[in-house]
Amino acid sequence: MQQTVYLKDYQLPAYLVDTVYLDFSLQPSATGVVSSVRYRRNPAAAAGESLWLDGQDMELLSVALDGQELTTDDYSVSESGMRIENVPECFELTIATRINPEANKSLEGLYRSGGNYCTQCEAEGFRKITYYPDRPDVMAPFTVRMTADKAENPVLLSNGNPVAQGELDGGRHWAEWRDPFAKPGYLFALVAGDLQCVEDQFHTSDGRDITLRIYTEAHHIDHCAHAMASLKRAMRWDEQRFGLCYDLDLFMVVAVDDFNMGAMENKGLNIFNSRLVFASPETATDDDYIAIEAVIGHEYFHNWTGNRVTCRDWFQLSLKEGLTVFRDQEFTADLHSRAVKRIEDVRLLRSHQFAEDAGPMAHPIRPASYMEINNFYTVTVYEKGAEVVRLYHTLLGSDGFRRGMDLYFRRHDGQAVSTEDFLAAMRDANDIDLAQMQRWYDQAGTPKLVVRMAYDEQDATCTLHVSQSCPATPESSEKQPFLIPLTLGLLLPDGKAVPLQLAGEEVASGSSRTLLVREAEQEFVFTGVREQPLPSLLRGFSAPVELDYPYTATDDAFLMRHDEDSFNRWAAAQRLAMRTMQALLAGDTSSEVVLIDALHHVLTDAGLGAALKAEALLLPSEADIAEACSAADPGLIHQLREQLRVNIAAALRSEMEALYRQLSTVTGFSDEAMQARKLKNVCLSYLVRLGDKAACALVYAQFEQADNMTDQYAALAALADCDCPERELALAAFEAQWRHEANVMDKWFGVQAASSLPGTLEHVQSLMAHPCFDARNPNKVRALIGTFAMRNPSVFHAADGSGYAFVAEQVLLLDAFNPQVASRMVRALMNWKRIEPARSALMRAQLQRINDAELSPDVREIVSKSL
Numbered sequence: 001m002q003q004t005v006y007l008k009d010y011q012l013p014a015y016l017v018d019t020v021y022l023d024f025s026l027q028p029s030a031t032g033v034v035s036s037v038r039y040r041r042n043p044a045a046a047a048g049e050s051l052w053l054d055g056q057d058m059e060l061l062s063v064a065l066d067g068q069e070l071t072t073d074d075y076s077v078s079e080s081g082m083r084i085e086n087v088p089e090c091f092e093l094t095i096a097t098r099i100n101p102e103a104n105k106s107l108e109g110l111y112r113s114g115g116n117y118c119t120q121c122e123a124e125g126f127r128k129i130t131y132y133p134d135r136p137d138v139m140a141p142f143t144v145r146m147t148a149d150k151a152e153n154p155v156l157l158s159n160g161n162p163v164a165q166g167e168l169d170g171g172r173h174w175a176e177w178r179d180p181f182a183k184p185g186y187l188f189a190l191v192a193g194d195l196q197c198v199e200d201q202f203h204t205s206d207g208r209d210i211t212l213r214i215y216t217e218a219h220h221i222d223h224c225a226h227a228m229a230s231l232k233r234a235m236r237w238d239e240q241r242f243g244l245c246y247d248l249d250l251f252m253v254v255a256v257d258d259f260n261m262g263a264m265e266n267k268g269l270n271i272f273n274s275r276l277v278f279a280s281p282e283t284a285t286d287d288d289y290i291a292i293e294a295v296i297g298h299e300y301f302h303n304w305t306g307n308r309v310t311c312r313d314w315f316q317l318s319l320k321e322g323l324t325v326f327r328d329q330e331f332t333a334d335l336h337s338r339a340v341k342r343i344e345d346v347r348l349l350r351s352h353q354f355a356e357d358a359g360p361m362a363h364p365i366r367p368a369s370y371m372e373i374n375n376f377y378t379v380t381v382y383e384k385g386a387e388v389v390r391l392y393h394t395l396l397g398s399d400g401f402r403r404g405m406d407l408y409f410r411r412h413d414g415q416a417v418s419t420e421d422f423l424a425a426m427r428d429a430n431d432i433d434l435a436q437m438q439r440w441y442d443q444a445g446t447p448k449l450v451v452r453m454a455y456d457e458q459d460a461t462c463t464l465h466v467s468q469s470c471p472a473t474p475e476s477s478e479k480q481p482f483l484i485p486l487t488l489g490l491l492l493p494d495g496k497a498v499p500l501q502l503a504g505e506e507v508a509s510g511s512s513r514t515l516l517v518r519e520a521e522q523e524f525v526f527t528g529v530r531e532q533p534l535p536s537l538l539r540g541f542s543a544p545v546e547l548d549y550p551y552t553a554t555d556d557a558f559l560m561r562h563d564e565d566s567f568n569r570w571a572a573a574q575r576l577a578m579r580t581m582q583a584l585l586a587g588d589t590s591s592e593v594v595l596i597d598a599l600h601h602v603l604t605d606a607g608l609g610a611a612l613k614a615e616a617l618l619l620p621s622e623a624d625i626a627e628a629c630s631a632a633d634p635g636l637i638h639q640l641r642e643q644l645r646v647n648i649a650a651a652l653r654s655e656m657e658a659l660y661r662q663l664s665t666v667t668g669f670s671d672e673a674m675q676a677r678k679l680k681n682v683c684l685s686y687l688v689r690l691g692d693k694a695a696c697a698l699v700y701a702q703f704e705q706a707d708n709m710t711d712q713y714a715a716l717a718a719l720a721d722c723d724c725p726e727r728e729l730a731l732a733a734f735e736a737q738w739r740h741e742a743n744v745m746d747k748w749f750g751v752q753a754a755s756s757l758p759g760t761l762e763h764v765q766s767l768m769a770h771p772c773f774d775a776r777n778p779n780k781v782r783a784l785i786g787t788f789a790m791r792n793p794s795v796f797h798a799a800d801g802s803g804y805a806f807v808a809e810q811v812l813l814l815d816a817f818n819p820q821v822a823s824r825m826v827r828a829l830m831n832w833k834r835i836e837p838a839r840s841a842l843m844r845a846q847l848q849r850i851n852d853a854e855l856s857p858d859v860r861e862i863v864s865k866s867l
């Protein structure tokens with residue numbers, strides 16, 4: 001049974017590493033690894049401590065200390081590592097092991113993907129390669145030598161710069177790489193195989209020429225141009241926005257098909273899930289293009305926020321992930337529409353992170369304990385972590401934030417540090433008290449911000465009463481108040497903004513300002529307010545909180561039209577739609593007309609951009625609606641939401657058709673064209689709900705005529721959810737066209753798994769026998785089983801429990817060889833307490849069934865915490 005690891009138990013490493021030398025003899029099922037590591041007692045730790053090396057799933061061949069072979073009397077080996085007592089102050093340890101990459105289906109450590117060798121060492125995979133202190137605060141320069149069959153593996157790569165290479169007898173060859181930057185084991189990478197590359201150059205602002213290479217199997221070499229262009233944009237952006245230049249002479253990206261996550265920032269040798277590299281207009285949607293650019297940026301930005309400055313321990317994961325997500329969000333916002341990017345990030349946060357924070361796995365962005373660290377690569381650590389970084393940016397302004405970043409790098413370059421060090425750099429660079437910020441790192445749960453307004457006509461004052469609270473979460477029930485920046489404006493009935501004059505301040509600020517909420521209860525008085533205003537609160541989503549203000553449907557419709565903050569126009573639209581859905585669930589149809597009227601305005605508003613229109617027209621998802629209910633009935637939610645979509649489509653048909661026709665003439669891939677396509681396809685998704693012949697023919701025509709994947713996929717997805725003859729035609733045509741493009745086929749699996757039509761579960765089961773499906777490939781599992789479990793609430797939550805039983809069975813099968821993927825999937829069952837009693841009991845029974853089986857620590861942690 002896995003032990004719980006606690007932050008409070010952190011201890012300095014007893015031994016530090018001066019150099020690492022690794023020698024790989026690559027063979028598919030018997031790879032030899034010899035590591036020669038120079039250790040030195042950590043002067044900051046106690047003398048005489050034994051040496052602990054992490055290691056698992058390896059065959060140990062020999063151990064030598066300063067050239068002297070050790071016997072089993074000198075060291076002890078267990079399932080999780082090796083201990084050597086009585087080591088000198090300074091010594092070299094040489095360990096030979098044998099590993100089996102071919103048999104490694106966990107995709108952690110050294111494994112094979114598509115016949116090539118690759119590695120994934122974050123968080124604790126390096127210990128599957130050799131015995132080593134596999135913890136991020138042990139950093140060292142690595143030299144790596146590898147030998148392999150030359151015909152099968154013409155390309156041999158590792159971190160840093162190539163030093164030498166040569167030929168050997170028996171058709172083998174070798175290469176040696178050296179990474180001069182000290183790094184923890186989790187940033188080590190090795191790739192060997194039959195790969196081609198595209199090459200480009202980047203000239204840094206500090207005057208150096210960098211070679212850029214993207215490696216892939218030959219048949220995808222033509223699909224790497226967008227990733228390469230994205231990389232160059234990211235490198236330039238980091239120089240301009242943060243003054244950060246690349247530091248090696250070579251930067252490599254490798255695309256692999258079998259990968260547990262999106263991508264990995266190994267020093268100088270990023271490894272990517274191929275779905276986040278390959279793009280052509282025919283195979284990738286506009287959203288894919290943006291996602292590729294964002295992830296290429298994300299991994300590149302880790303070179304400074306993660307690699308040059310790394311984490312002291314895994315509790316500090318958000319130090320690198322929250323900060324790097326914030327940086328990639330800003331990268332996308334600077335290059336595309338800032339408003340749209342903000343809406344999309346907040347939508348993700350509110351749907352997934354708020355739900356996580358309200359469930360059994362709730363944890364602070366810096367957890368205090370974990371059983372399996374892989375389970376903490378969460379929306380909380382990543383997205384809420386990014387929101388907390390954004391709080392500094394809001395509090396300090398962009399110059400103040402930059403001063404904090406500069407100081408952070410000046411102090412900590414080459415170090416493994418903690419979130420407190422980041423906070424201290426922000427504080428010291430700006431000479432400001434930020435002590436209260438620490439609570440965002442220590443307390444889980446989504447704070448609730450209740451705002452009430454009192455208007456005094458006599459005094460022309462407007463008083464805002466603000467109170468905050470935070471629900472109990474597993475780690476604590478008593479919460480201290482958070483520091484919450486509350487950005488707001490006040491709107492008069494004619495839609496004009498009030499200049500904001502806070503009582504006691506001399507001059508009025510503009511029409512938008514940020515109040516600092518620090519206490520459980522606070523009051524803010526604005527003077528000179530001539531008429532009763534409507535407050536526009538939490539503009540730009542200035543803090544990751546849930547806002548409670550008694551807006552009426554008319555208030556929301558008003559804000560949708562008049563708010564100068566485009567984020568809040570969208571937030572009002574979401575609130576109005578959510579209110580309408582909740583009323584419908586209670587049998588009240590009265591606010592539907594207000595919603596439809598407001599959406600009519602959105603459609604015809606000449607002052608609103610296409611992308612913002614599209615965002616406003618998208619209703620909250622079924623999962624979002626369920627999350628807002630106390631005992632959700634997913635079947636009823638689906639039915640009522642679909643009916644609402646039909647009613648909206650029927651009421652706005654002519655406007656939507658007109659807009660659809662007008663936008664259909666758009667071509668090209670500018671931001672404008674992408675935004676137009678987005679709106680066009682939202683209209684299409686409504687029109688198909690009408691379910692009549694004309695609508696289905698329109699969608700099918702788009703499917704057939706599309707010259708880009710955005711349009712083709714939008715039409716396919718719309719038809720996949722519609723019981724019409726065009727559905728089968730489109731699915732068959734898509735399959736015939738794309739059966740040799742694995743990443744495109746994931747879209748085909750996905751739309752079918754997301755279909756709410758009857759028979760979907762049986763269909764998903766039969767698709768598991770499709771020649772393109774492969775349970776060992778995480779992309780396939782996510783596309784088919786993951787989509788079914790996470791993005792098809794009405795079928796997953798079938799009243800007979802069949803969806804739960806299927807997912808539980810798949811979790812058990814997957815867990816036997818890939819615990820990371822299984823442990824993501826089992827989360828679909830986690831929030832059983834929020835569902836209506838009959839289904840809730842069925843979900844719990846499946847969790848219990850899983851719990852009774854033999855499990856990986858990964859799945860065990862989720863299941864035991866859920867029960």
Ligand code: TRP
Pocket residue numbers: 120122123260261262263264265321374377
């Ligand atoms: N550090 C990676 C990122 O920023 C995350 C990651 C990639 C990862 N592969 C992983 C985490 C495997 C755990 C296990 O996106």
Ligand code: ZN
Pocket residue numbers: 298302320321324
């Ligand atoms: Zn990351």
